[in-house]
Amino acid sequence: MVTATWTRRHILSLADFTPAEYNAVLQTTASFGEVLSRRTKKVPTLQARVVANLFFESSTRTRSSFELAAKRLSADILNFSPGTSSLTKGETILDTAKTFWAMGADLMVIRHREAGVPQIIAQEMDHLGAQVGVLNAGDGRHEHPSQALLDLFTLCSLLDPETPQLELLKGKKIVIVGDLLHSRVARSNLWSLRASGAEIHLAAPRTLLPPQFAEYGAKLHWQLEPALAGADFVMTLRLQQERMSQHLLPSLREYHQYFGITRDRLKLCQPEVKVLHPGPVNRGVEISSDLMDDPRLSLIPQQVTNGVAVRMALLYLMGSGKTG
């Protein structure tokens, strides 16, 4: 396991992640993947540590996989549901976080619909002198680092299951298709893919792909077919209708007609192309339903499976490593 070089207390964004940090996460994830293949899938690494899962916004995959990851590491886990918490009586988010700290939380995993909430909690913990690590589990449109890291692991471990490394993606053509405008997953993926040296292409209708995305070093496409030509991997994104305050698309049917990923469209890509989606999926909108369920083309189940090992790695590195 890698710990000696890990000095990051919080994981709030991938913007300043170094190649060494990406590779530490990838190698540690591979080790935990091996643990999860054993009959006894539990290790005592975080025994007596407390992980608080503070999800102020809905989640299936991220919340459950952080919970399972903490349990596999033998940590004690505190779950929190805003609807049945004292938030409903007027308690603030910061006071909620401080309450969990006072109970002995060592790590806080935080999701919120507003960008910046995990960072504000991390700053408050640092201000208090608390030795608490904060993990951003998705904040508004800002970032979703653990999702991008599990996407990275899914791609790199497909290319080299024994030694997944960031550098394996150098020169690979990776297309991200869909609601870039609202996507925290895409923003985190853009940092990791850029660090890998992959050739990044973004495709979406103009309303969902503003020209500023070129600043990430990506090539922008407002038509799908040129983006897909010769692609090694296609990452599809959910249309986030709950975040669309304006009428940004004529209809979901028209979106699928022009930007939906189908078997036919994948014929433009490399023969070995694979498709990813962070979930949850609008079936038949971003991706055709049959393609989503095709194990020869879809990596969606592997993404979910890898999510547990990646989150074990993150909790382990933050909970056991030297944090500055």
Ligand code: CP
């Ligand atoms: N990918 C993702 O964040 O899914 P959940 O919203 O189900 O956690």
